[in-house]
Amino acid sequence: MDTEQQTAVIIGLNLDNEQFEYSMTELAALAEANNLEVVARLVQKLDHPDKATYFGKGKVEELKMTVLDKDADMVIVNDELSPSQIRNLEKQTETKIIDRTGLILEIFANRARTHEAKLQVQLAKLQYQLPRLHTSASQRLDQQTGSGGGGFTNRGSGESQLELNRRVIEKDISHIKQELKDIQKSDLTQRKQRDGKNIPTVALVGYTNAGKSTIMNQLVNRYGENQEKQVMVKNMLFATLDTSVRKLIFDDNKTMLLSDTVGFVSKLPHQLVKAFRSTLAEAANADLLVQVVDEADENKELMMKTTEQTLKEIGVENIPMITVFNKADILDEPRPQRAGDNLIMAALEEDSIDELVQIIRENSYKDYVTEEFLIPFDKGDIVNYLNTKANVLSTEYVAEGTKVKAELTAVDSERFKQYLINN
Ligand SMILES: Nc1nc2c(ncn2[C@@H]2O[C@H](COP(=O)(O)OP(=O)(O)OP(=O)(O)O)[C@@H](O)[C@H]2O)c(=O)[nH]1
Ligand SMILES: [Mg+2]
Incomplete structure (x- = not known):
């Protein structure tokens, strides 16, 4: 220390x-x-x-x-x-x-915890250093550029020290890029598996320290498939450097994937934005963005502008977004207060979270339909499926099978359409 x-x-x-x-x-x-x-x-x-x-x-x-x-x-x-x-x-x-x-x-280098975040920060650092190598021939390569690259086997062959340093860094850069590619390939596979399940995905985005992780934890506490999976909350800049994804299951069996992402700051270095692009891809693939704003910060307008610019820079465009003005408790503003799809709220208060859930749900389950099915008794697995994956409104046993009225995704409805009871 x-x-x-x-x-x-x-x-x-x-x-x-x-x-x-x-x-x-x-x-x-x-x-x-x-x-x-x-x-x-x-x-x-x-x-x-x-x-x-x-x-x-x-x-x-x-x-x-x-x-x-x-x-x-x-x-x-x-x-x-x-x-x-x-x-x-x-x-x-x-x-x-x-x-x-x-x-x-x-700051990013000091905060990075996971292997992926560390690699991303290191990549950004090397890319920042590359054009900054001193031209002086006596200049030695900084030790911190490390990570097992090359060495000085060519020393004495007539190349300048600068050229050697440059080559070591370039080699490190391509090493790290390859390793990140491998990690991200498996991420992509996971994402594909999730997408296949047709679960709406919601991403919390916004300025650093606005309260994204706090909101994530509140939602995981109540609806998380696994309540212990809390993320770190801290009153400091860039507490979160890794995207975390959690599954939420509501009381009516509707599910969603919620992700917490890296916070933004003005003039975020382009090397970092580039290096973190894939971590941030979680936001790019979301069906809905929840922009979290610190309502109590006098610069909130500029922060929102920066957030929107940064999202554009990483290619996140045309995704529906709701904006929540968090920390209203600090200003003692009336809360929760809803205007359209936007909300003034306080993350640690239950009624604010209720209202937020309401807005997110309204925007996430638009393609749900309510249908009635008659399922033969030998298809008990379908009844089970509906009981766990759909919002079952009523169940009735009749001579021909089980009558189930349920609210479910259009995809599921299509899947079981042969059992639909046509009015
Ligand atoms: N008073 C008050 N404090 C809050 C509220 N929401 C979050 N905080 C505090 O704000 C600080 C930052 O919260 P985080 O949830 O870590 O913020 P974040 O947006 O995830 O920040 P990064 O991970 O750095 O991007 C913590 O000290 C929280 O306890 C709120 O509604 N009211
Ligand atoms: Mg955070």
Whole structure:
């Protein structure tokens, strides 16, 4: 464990962007999420970033003085910088410079738990590092790029150290990509098996820390096929890095698959979005999205915008979405309060969850039909099937067999159509 917390100066360039203030606040939260203490905050307003140092000359000087004054361990810049900008700033301020992308990558690396998440983060990190290898011939490959790649067998053959480093990283990248492909192939098989069963799938999406996992747990608690399968909830950015899927079974036997996904943040590095694309595919394959918004956050409008942009970026489009404004208890707003398919709610309150379930169900079981069947006595397995898979409204034993009135999917109705009683 760290003995002493490291300190950072954060700095941002305002290019007359309405989201600037919010992105700086978020940068501070990201730094804290990585266990850094923010000791100063600098901003500069410019029309264009400086090619060489991103910030203007005077600001770089001020930055250097601030670092000295606060005895800061590093500087965190609010945007992704070019490799040479980072080097120039490091030279001029004599301090370690981390850009927003590097910081987010670090947080993800520290949070990743499963093998798949670790590989995805490592892939994103290597892709970030590749164009950032220093040209200096004496530069050694960072140890952290690791994972069993190559080695330096070609040393002395005339290639530069840089070229060797690049090749090691490229080899690692293709290794990891292959391993991810293998993992994801088996995921795909599982998904296909589920899809075959024709169960509606619902995905919780939205900004990090909005309450997605809390809602997931509430629903699993009540309707989960396996109530113990809770997911982690924490008051921190990026608590969830893995998509979890749980099966819910309601009292009327209707089922659904619910997935909890990685949270978003503004300017999510494209390397990460790319690396996590398949984890997020769970959302892309959903029949319904539930966007969870932190109603108590003053930046919720921007957060919703970011969520919608990120969904588009990962190819999630044209899926029906309902929006829930969570944490209404913090503002003490009347709740649950429904407007169309949207809801103001509080995840830990029972009546809010009831209302949410109601909305999700209304949107998920549209193709259910109510039918009456007459099933011969020697087809007891069909009666059993209906009792477990359909919502049986009445059962009556008559001379010819069992009369069952049930609400069921159109697919099931078609399957047993030979036993339908035609009005
Ligand atoms: N007051 C209040 N707190 C809530 C509510 N819902 C969630 N929280 C808290 O908000 C924090 C974040 O909740 P999570 O469920 O982990 O959020 P998440 O959306 O899964 O976050 P990521 O996994 O980082 O994307 C936790 O401390 C929760 O206890 C709510 O309705 N009201
Ligand atoms: Mg979560």
